[in-house]
Amino acid sequence: MDGLIAGAIYSLTASGMSLVYATNRFWHLAHGAVLLSAAYALYGLYSLLGLNFYLSSILTVITAMVLGLAMYIFLYRPLRRRRAGNLIMLIASAGVLLFFEGFAQILFGSDVKTLEFIEVQAGINVGGVLVTPLQLIIIACSVVLLLVFWIFIKLSPTGKKLRAVADNVELARLTGINTDRFQALSFVIASAIAGCAAILIALERNVEPRMGVNFALVSFTSSVVGGIGSMPGSILGSYLIGFAENVTLWVIPSGYKEAIPFVVLFLFLVFRQNGILGVEKGMRE
Amino acid sequence: MTAYLVQVFTLILIYIIVAASLNLAIGFTGLLSLGHVALFGIGAYTSAILTKDVGVPFMPAFFMAGLLSSLSRLFLTVVTQKLRGDYFAFVTLGFNFLVVALAQNWISLTRGSLGIPGIPRPVIFGLTIKSGGPFLLLTTVVTIGSLFFLYRLTRSRYGRLLEAVRDDSVGASALGKDVYRLKYQCFVVSAFFTGLAGSLFAHFIQFIDPTSFYLSDIIIVLTIVITGGLASLTGSILGGFIILAIPEILRFLPITPEAVGPLRQMIYSVILILILLFRPRGILGKVDID
Numbered sequence: 001m002d003g004l005i006a007g008a009i010y011s012l013t014a015s016g017m018s019l020v021y022a023t024n025r026f027w028h029l030a031h032g033a034v035l036l037s038a039a040y041a042l043y044g045l046y047s048l049l050g051l052n053f054y055l056s057s058i059l060t061v062i063t064a065m066v067l068g069l070a071m072y073i074f075l076y077r078p079l080r081r082r083r084a085g086n087l088i089m090l091i092a093s094a095g096v097l098l099f100f101e102g103f104a105q106i107l108f109g110s111d112v113k114t115l116e117f118i119e120v121q122a123g124i125n126v127g128g129v130l131v132t133p134l135q136l137i138i139i140a141c142s143v144v145l146l147l148v149f150w151i152f153i154k155l156s157p158t159g160k161k162l163r164a165v166a167d168n169v170e171l172a173r174l175t176g177i178n179t180d181r182f183q184a185l186s187f188v189i190a191s192a193i194a195g196c197a198a199i200l201i202a203l204e205r206n207v208e209p210r211m212g213v214n215f216a217l218v219s220f221t222s223s224v225v226g227g228i229g230s231m232p233g234s235i236l237g238s239y240l241i242g243f244a245e246n247v248t249l250w251v252i253p254s255g256y257k258e259a260i261p262f263v264v265l266f267l268f269l270v271f272r273q274n275g276i277l278g279v280e281k282g283m284r285e
Numbered sequence: 286m287t288a289y290l291v292q293v294f295t296l297i298l299i300y301i302i303v304a305a306s307l308n309l310a311i312g313f314t315g316l317l318s319l320g321h322v323a324l325f326g327i328g329a330y331t332s333a334i335l336t337k338d339v340g341v342p343f344m345p346a347f348f349m350a351g352l353l354s355s356l357s358r359l360f361l362t363v364v365t366q367k368l369r370g371d372y373f374a375f376v377t378l379g380f381n382f383l384v385v386a387l388a389q390n391w392i393s394l395t396r397g398s399l400g401i402p403g404i405p406r407p408v409i410f411g412l413t414i415k416s417g418g419p420f421l422l423l424t425t426v427v428t429i430g431s432l433f434f435l436y437r438l439t440r441s442r443y444g445r446l447l448e449a450v451r452d453d454s455v456g457a458s459a460l461g462k463d464v465y466r467l468k469y470q471c472f473v474v475s476a477f478f479t480g481l482a483g484s485l486f487a488h489f490i491q492f493i494d495p496t497s498f499y500l501s502d503i504i505i506v507l508t509i510v511i512t513g514g515l516a517s518l519t520g521s522i523l524g525g526f527i528i529l530a531i532p533e534i535l536r537f538l539p540i541t542p543e544a545v546g547p548l549r550q551m552i553y554s555v556i557l558i559l560i561l562l563f564r565p566r567g568i569l570g571k572v573d574i575d
Binding site: 261 | 364365367368370371372375376378379380382383385386389500501504507511543544546547548549553554561565573
């Protein structure tokens with residue numbers, strides 16, 4: 001059950017990271033910074049300022065979107081214009097991630113924050129497993145969000161153009177698509193989903209400075225394990241990692257939990273580089 | 286004040302060894318290796334455990350630290366031989382997490398998150414190296430020795446060959462050079478010096494725990510290398526002094542001690558991003574990343 005919850009949350013962050021990778025061809029580690037900032041925004045607005053929860057949530061998602069877009073405009077785009085390679089982009093985004101981690105520690109302290117919006121409720125028995133209503137809400141939210149996202153990508157005209165950019169940027173540009181705008185759009189969409197994920201995480205778990213780095217690494221791993229640039233792949237990868245983290249708890253001490261995604265990543269990169277779904281696209285370094 | 290300066294100087298020198306050897310690995314193979322802090326940690330733990338728990342004298346423990354670090358790198362290189370670019374970077378980063386997780390959980394060996402306190406002062410030929418001046422002297426000798434070796438290496442025919450491999454690995458292999466072997470030799474040499482630096486660090490601070498080898502430390506070393514410039518040893522030395530000296534200013538400002546760590550992390554990130562944006566080759570760099 002814990003694996004399912006973890007997978008539901010990871011799939012939200014991983015699909016966003018995967019979308020950014022597909023359209024921009026670099027790993028946006030600072031996606032973790034968006035998530036971190038959104039979670040603290042919610043904590044600040046709701047717990048510290050005492051705003052209405054739903055209003056705070058909407059503001060949180062907007063914060064995430066603005067932040068994601070700002071990163072694209074002020075960092076990634078200038079870097080790309082200077083012909084920076086993938087590794088430079090990766091290092092720069094790691095820099096952003098650590099910047100926000102430090103910032104959150106200074107602003108809110110390094111201790112763990114809890115939202116205390118929903119009181120701990122007794123679990124309900126669903127098919128022999130104890131589930132709290134919140135956990136059901138999380139899974140439902142995650143599934144609905146991803147479904148909407150998927151339909152948007154597959155069916156809407158904008159989604160079609162996004163896929164064209166993801167497929168081949170040069171070709172998309174030649175056919176008259178404003179690729180820059182669509183690359184920016186992918187950041188906005190990914191960040192919006194990350195904002196929603198941040199709300200769910202703040203409700204179910206806690207808010208702490210380390211969460212940005214942890215989620216960034218897990219999201220990367222899930223995307224690679226599932227099959228790079230493929231949305232169903234990254235969702236599949238997320239659940240796999242979620243289960244792997246929790247199932248292994250039976251066998252090895254919980255202290256190793258942070259290292260588990262890497263072991264899975266490691267095995268996949270060594271033995272099956274194209275991931276579960278075997279997507280070839282985007283594997284050229 | 287002098288004691289404080291000696292402290293800072295010693296730490297800077299230790300970091301310069303790590304940065305210079307990381308620079309050898311990145312600048313001469315073109316692969317972004319993020320596992321160096323783990324190797325540094327392996328060196329530190331090896332030396333600490335050998336001298337404190339096993340009772341081995343300093344010198345053998347010191348070299349064992351380098352050797353074990355090399356061996357770990359060899360293992361990592363063998364399993365990552367097919368990887369390049371982002372994937373190589375992530376797997377080496379993962380190696381880092383794995384080592385930290387081991388240090389935290391292999392309690393019978395490392396005492397977990399309690400860390401290892403009271404690591405003995407180094408004893409060389411019956412002489413105990415005290416903290417302060419004498420330790421700085423030892424560190425300086427090791428640093429100069431390492432840098433000299435690395436310098437000779439990069440200037441030798443072997444160094445030229447490494448440069449050829451980095452710039453055109455297909456061309457080099459067409460000339461009959463074993464590209465893969467050159468790369469792993471480069472990594473292993475680099476790991477050896479990183480391990481030595483780890484040993485110095487353990488005996489200098491006299492206390493180590495897993496948090497000393499975390500992600501933020503990777504960024505420090507990486508910032509030094511990138512600020513100084515890839516494939517430039519002088520750059521790494523210069524970068525080390527600049528990057529490590531700047532946050533020391535914080536000590537003289539009225540900030541709470543808890544804020545110093547995060548603030549330092551923010552300063553490093555900003556420097557790193559600014560360098561990447563405005564001077565991606567660093568101060569003295571010869572090649573671009575990627």
